[in-house]
Each structure stands twice: as C-alpha cells, then as structure tokens.
Amino acid sequence: MPHVLVTGGAGYIGSHACKVLARSGYVPVTYDNLSTGWQEAVQFGPFEKGDLEDRARLDEVFARYAPVAVMHFAAFSQVGEAMANPGKYWRNNVCGSLTLIEAAVAAGCLNMVFSSTCAVYGDQDGVTLDEDSAQAPLNAYGASKRAIEDMLRDFEASHGLNAVIFRYFNVAGADPDAQIGENHVPETHLIPVMLEAIEGKRPALTVFGTDYDTPDGTCIRDYIHVMDLVDAHVLGLKWLEAGKGSGVFNLGSGTGYSVREVIEAARAVTGRAVPHEQGPRRGGDAVRLVSGSLRAERELGWRPQRSDLGVMIADAWKWYQRGPYRR
Numbered sequence: 001m002p003h004v005l006v007t008g009g010a011g012y013i014g015s016h017a018c019k020v021l022a023r024s025g026y027v028p029v030t031y032d033n034l035s036t037g038w039q040e041a042v043q044f045g046p047f048e049k050g051d052l053e054d055r056a057r058l059d060e061v062f063a064r065y066a067p068v069a070v071m072h073f074a075a076f077s078q079v080g081e082a083m084a085n086p087g088k089y090w091r092n093n094v095c096g097s098l099t100l101i102e103a104a105v106a107a108g109c110l111n112m113v114f115s116s117t118c119a120v121y122g123d124q125d126g127v128t129l130d131e132d133s134a135q136a137p138l139n140a141y142g143a144s145k146r147a148i149e150d151m152l153r154d155f156e157a158s159h160g161l162n163a164v165i166f167r168y169f170n171v172a173g174a175d176p177d178a179q180i181g182e183n184h185v186p187e188t189h190l191i192p193v194m195l196e197a198i199e200g201k202r203p204a205l206t207v208f209g210t211d212y213d214t215p216d217g218t219c220i221r222d223y224i225h226v227m228d229l230v231d232a233h234v235l236g237l238k239w240l241e242a243g244k245g246s247g248v249f250n251l252g253s254g255t256g257y258s259v260r261e262v263i264e265a266a267r268a269v270t271g272r273a274v275p276h277e278q279g280p281r282r283g284g285d286a287v288r289l290v291s292g293s294l295r296a297e298r299e300l301g302w303r304p305q306r307s308d309l310g311v312m313i314a315d316a317w318k319w320y321q322r323g324p325y326r327r
C-alpha cells in the first residue's frame, strides 16, 4: 500500500487524517515532535518522532518509507500565542516548512497537501471569502501560513513540487466513533472551551468581545467538521496522484455562526447551560470569517456530510465525555 508522510499526525486534525487515509488504502506515517500532539493519537500507522527542522531525521524517514505524498499539518496555530510570541511562529512554521519542503524535493516526493488557514485573509469587512479574496493577515500565525504558501509556489516553479493548499475555516467536532478527538493543553478553541465550562473544568467561558459590528455583537466564524475536512484531504491527494497539478481551496461550510449562537447550540445539544461571562476583545481576532467558495465541491467533488453545528458539537461532546488524552 502507498505510504503518505503525515507531519503533525499526532495532533487534532492530523490524527483524523490518518484514520481516513488508513481506510482509503494508504499507510499514514506520522512524523511529529509531540510538542502539542499525543502519541496515543497515533493509531493508524507507524510513528516517527522528529522535528520539522531536523533535516537528517527527515531524510532518514523519506528514505525508509518512500512516501507518494506529504500531508503537512505540523505547525503552531494559536492566534493569541502568535500575538504574544511571533518569533515562535515564524521559526517553527516557516523555517520548519522550508526544511520539510527541501527534504521532500531532495527525496523526489513532489506531492504535498498543505494546511493553510482563512487567517491569511484577515478582516475583509463582512465579505464572504473566496480563494481570490485579498490577503491581509492580522497576526503572525496567518502571516506565517501565507509565507509558506508563497514558498510552495516558488518550489513548484523551480522543482516541480505540486501542492494542494487548503485554507481551513474553524475546524470542529471529533471522530464520530470517539476514538480520537481534539485535545489541546491549554485549550483555546471555542467549542472545547465551552465543553470544559459545562463540565466545571473551568469556571466559565469568556466571550471575547461583545461590541463587534455583528447582529449580536460577537465574532462570526464558519465551522467545519474535522471528518469532512480530512475527507477533502484524501480527495486532494487523489487529485495530485492524477497529475492535476497545484490548487488552492477554501474548506468551510459557507455558514457563519456568532459566538453567542454557538453557546446556544451547545446548550441545546448537551441540555446544560454554558457558564459564560463577557470579556474584552482578543487581539488578532477578525470580526467575520466565512467561506464563500464552492471550488472544493466543484473541482474535487467534496461533499461535507457532518458540518451541521449541532452534529459538530454532539461529536465533540461525545469525545469529551469519553475522556481526553492525559500528559
């Protein structure tokens, strides 16, 4: 069976990708330094511990498995942390990706699926975003991802590297079997933070800003189920294997929900109130990020199945109740 090198395969999205790759006839080889990931999440193929910046280790792993492609998830990805410590983001995300890309090209592995983000767009004043929207990242995280996109284009021009770039909106939910799920320490993402507040693991959810120019004053995001997202990755891999070249695709549901609407949906799904309080705006947050593109559906044949807000929260809740991985 063909091998796929999955950087960040011990993390939230990467581990779900490994599950879907394994059932699609590939052997996912996880390459991860466990900085934010979990060895317990690596259940669907071999694990190679290593850092993106360790070129010798990468060369060894490419030589050992001769992967047909790389799925590159490994990165730091918290907006708040990127505002406080931009150097950490430029070094890990950009320098790490450069080392990986050079190693892939040297090994003759010229297909890459890359995790980018809607944070490359920044705030576009209430516009729904398609792949050609202007880019103005508001933080070092989004800027680091935009730089990697540029890097991939340069390596395509000079070395024939083909890249499918996916710009994710807000990824949510968990494996419906609850075998794997989202587990960040500390957790910063809205839905798992809400579930922690419901369970009393934190006193309350702080709503970051209630004075935005939106119908209820809170930020609007487009949530996409992690299983739908990783299904798109397998389609992207097949696109590359079919020799269709590089492409950029938004991955979102096209529907925006405010923070208050997500809180209400969590109450409806769990039957429990979400303890919450109003707080100041969080630096680096865009007001509204919603995908306005059907390119992935049109060109890849992608059909999201589980990206209803209630289903995403129900799957995250089921995983949360099973009990997350522990350090």
Ligand SMILES: NC(=O)c1ccc[n+]([C@@H]2O[C@H](COP(=O)([O-])OP(=O)(O)OC[C@H]3O[C@@H](n4cnc5c(N)ncnc54)[C@H](O)[C@@H]3O)[C@@H](O)[C@H]2O)c1
Residues within 6 Å of the ligand: 007, 008, 009, 010, 011, 012, 013, 014, 031, 032, 033, 034, 035, 036, 037, 038, 050, 051, 052, 053, 072, 073, 074, 075, 076, 077, 092, 096, 115, 116, 117, 118, 168, 169, 170, 171, 172, 184
């Ligand atoms: N979660 C979201 O909503 C979201 C949205 C847009 C984009 N993304 C992107 O998706 C990707 C995966 O995000 P996630 O939520 O699964 O994050 P995660 O933190 O759960 O997973 C990232 C994984 O990468 C590993 N890693 C980080 N730096 C590494 C390095 N230098 N060498 C080796 N391994 C390293 C971590 O240990 C972790 O297992 C990231 O690139 C992120 O920017 C996520």
Ligand SMILES: O=c1ccn([C@@H]2O[C@H](COP(=O)(O)OP(=O)(O)O[C@H]3O[C@H](CO)[C@H](O)[C@H](O)[C@H]3O)[C@@H](O)[C@H]2O)c(=O)[nH]1
Residues within 6 Å of the ligand: 077, 078, 079, 117, 118, 119, 168, 169, 170, 171, 188, 189, 190, 191, 193, 205, 206, 207, 208, 209, 219, 220, 221, 259, 282, 285, 286, 289
């Ligand atoms: O405790 C919290 C956590 C979040 N929020 C709000 O909930 C919304 C979603 O916040 P998340 O932290 O869950 O997600 P982000 O939109 O900040 O970030 C996500 O989208 C980004 C693009 O903007 C990046 O791609 C990032 O990796 C991905 O997690 C935001 O309006 C945020 O202000 C709160 O009010 N309280």
